[in-house]
Amino acid sequence: MTASPALPARPDAAAPILAVRDLKAHFRTNHFGVKRYVKAVDGISFDVRRGEIYGLAGESSSGKTTLIKTIAGAIKPPLEVVGGTVDFAFLPGYGGLHRAPPAEVARIRWRHLSYIMQGSMNVLNPVRRLRATFADFARSHIDASDRQFEQAVVDHLARVKLDASVLTAYPHELSGGMRQRATIALATICRPDFIIADEPTTALDVVVQKDVLGMIRGIQREIGSSVLFVTHDMGVHAHLTDRLGIMYAGRLVEEAATAEIFRRPLHPYTRHLISSLPRIGDDIQRKGLEGSPPSLADPPPGCRFHPRCPLAMAACSERVPDMVETEPDHRVACFAVNGDQAP
Numbered sequence: 001m002t003a004s005p006a007l008p009a010r011p012d013a014a015a016p017i018l019a020v021r022d023l024k025a026h027f028r029t030n031h032f033g034v035k036r037y038v039k040a041v042d043g044i045s046f047d048v049r050r051g052e053i054y055g056l057a058g059e060s061s062s063g064k065t066t067l068i069k070t071i072a073g074a075i076k077p078p079l080e081v082v083g084g085t086v087d088f089a090f091l092p093g094y095g096g097l098h099r100a101p102p103a104e105v106a107r108i109r110w111r112h113l114s115y116i117m118q119g120s121m122n123v124l125n126p127v128r129r130l131r132a133t134f135a136d137f138a139r140s141h142i143d144a145s146d147r148q149f150e151q152a153v154v155d156h157l158a159r160v161k162l163d164a165s166v167l168t169a170y171p172h173e174l175s176g177g178m179r180q181r182a183t184i185a186l187a188t189i190c191r192p193d194f195i196i197a198d199e200p201t202t203a204l205d206v207v208v209q210k211d212v213l214g215m216i217r218g219i220q221r222e223i224g225s226s227v228l229f230v231t232h233d234m235g236v237h238a239h240l241t242d243r244l245g246i247m248y249a250g251r252l253v254e255e256a257a258t259a260e261i262f263r264r265p266l267h268p269y270t271r272h273l274i275s276s277l278p279r280i281g282d283d284i285q286r287k288g289l290e291g292s293p294p295s296l297a298d299p300p301p302g303c304r305f306h307p308r309c310p311l312a313m314a315a316c317s318e319r320v321p322d323m324v325e326t327e328p329d330h331r332v333a334c335f336a337v338n339g340d341q342a343p
């Protein structure tokens, strides 16, 4: 086994905890004998730094879930990784969980890498009481006596404002907010280095959502984890994430500190996302974008946003713009912003 070129084998505080390079993951579909590839993730590169919450935004079907599934190694047919690498600092040398031996994946799961999913019932076993579920997930990773383990679970539940009595409950006996807090407790009890969160608050009402987001932020600060947080909700990103990547049709089109994206969005698609957010006291009728997102089975050539882009020029339909660091820590893939760098 050789160390990945993207990340050193020894922990280095300055190195990213996750480096994704030119990742491509496509769905191979077969409709009545016609083979098609849905290019859901098509050449994505970005880093997540230690201790940050990195947000991924983009409208429905832009490929966010496919991207994090690929990063998490949850790859099942018809999804295929067709190129690129995913390097976690705690799993160097393989280029992705999907290429690592199952024993290595089991070693890092929950202890180094954990998940908070959209539906809590995907994680909580409906026929097991919570005490048993905590034991299933965490007992083998925490070196303690049974009594100490139980106390650690109770203390950790208190962090997400859950009483010890929930340990005797089945998931269906808890409210949606309580279940989601229980999944946050499960995902964080082993103090993982990295947490992947996929729309964890989308199904909750606004008040519970705020509570749950505050808990994710609080626990993340306390244990120092890095978080990759996916939601289409720009309001959630504004409150929670440190840096933000904007996806459009299977590609990353812009990345910067979240405050910077809201202050000075550069890509025309990001500008549209930001300008369409409702503001208090503002009753201006907002103009939608012309057209709709492309089919990822047959995306347009060049920049995938060009058919809808108010700034489109000839190069946009001919070549794919690279993500260019336009300003320190602000990358954008757009010829209209960066100029056409063709030789």
Ligand SMILES: Nc1ncnc2c1ncn2[C@@H]1O[C@H](COP(=O)(O)OP(=O)(O)OP(=O)(O)O)[C@@H](O)[C@H]1O
Pocket: 027, 029, 038, 040, 058, 059, 060, 061, 062, 063, 064, 065, 066, 067, 078, 232, 296
């Ligand atoms: N099993 C599948 N087979 C074929 N295509 C799929 C499959 N799952 C997803 N896709 C397609 O992949 C593309 C990206 O979907 P994905 O779910 O990753 O987007 P998303 O940004 O997470 O959307 P949402 O916010 O609605 O969850 C879409 O075009 C979708 O139709």
